[in-house]
Amino acid sequence: MFIKKSNDFSIIDTGLTIEGDVCCKGKLIVKGTLKGKLKGETVIIAKNGAVYAEMTAADISIGGVFEGTLRSTQKLVILSSGNCSGCVNCQILVLESGGILNADVNCLPEAGTEKKDHDTAKTD
Numbered sequence: 001m002f003i004k005k006s007n008d009f010s011i012i013d014t015g016l017t018i019e020g021d022v023c024c025k026g027k028l029i030v031k032g033t034l035k036g037k038l039k040g041e042t043v044i045i046a047k048n049g050a051v052y053a054e055m056t057a058a059d060i061s062i063g064g065v066f067e068g069t070l071r072s073t074q075k076l077v078i079l080s081s082g083n084c085s086g087c088v089n090c091q092i093l094v095l096e097s098g099g100i101l102n103a104d105v106n107c108l109p110e111a112g113t114e115k116k117d118h119d120t121a122k123t124d
Contacts, residue, residue: 014048030064047081060090062099073108 008026080098
């Protein structure tokens with residue numbers, strides 16, 4: 001099943017600090033600072049951006065600073081300029097050379113897959 005993503009586009013620009021809950025559709029680019037809670041579809045933290053939050057999004061790219069709790073339901077990319085710390089839950093993790101990851105990391109199973117029990121005894 002294909003889920004259509006929104007074409008909406010938002011920017012938290014350089015010099016702008018937002019404190020509180022942010023919920024957005026489409027793509028959000030953070031060049032400034034966000035503190036609080038963030039929920040979105042695609043979040044890009046630019047090289048000079050910083051997010052200190054509890055964040056949930058399908059796709060996340062970190063080129064700046066992220067501190068907090070992060071849940072990516074699809075793909076998390078930490079770019080070479082990125083610094084991520086806290087607690088990370090993601091399905092796919094990409095860490096570029098030079099990127100910093102100092103977090104508790106849990107990999108989520110793909111949707112529709114179940115963990116197989118390898119300790120099950122055979123029956124004849």
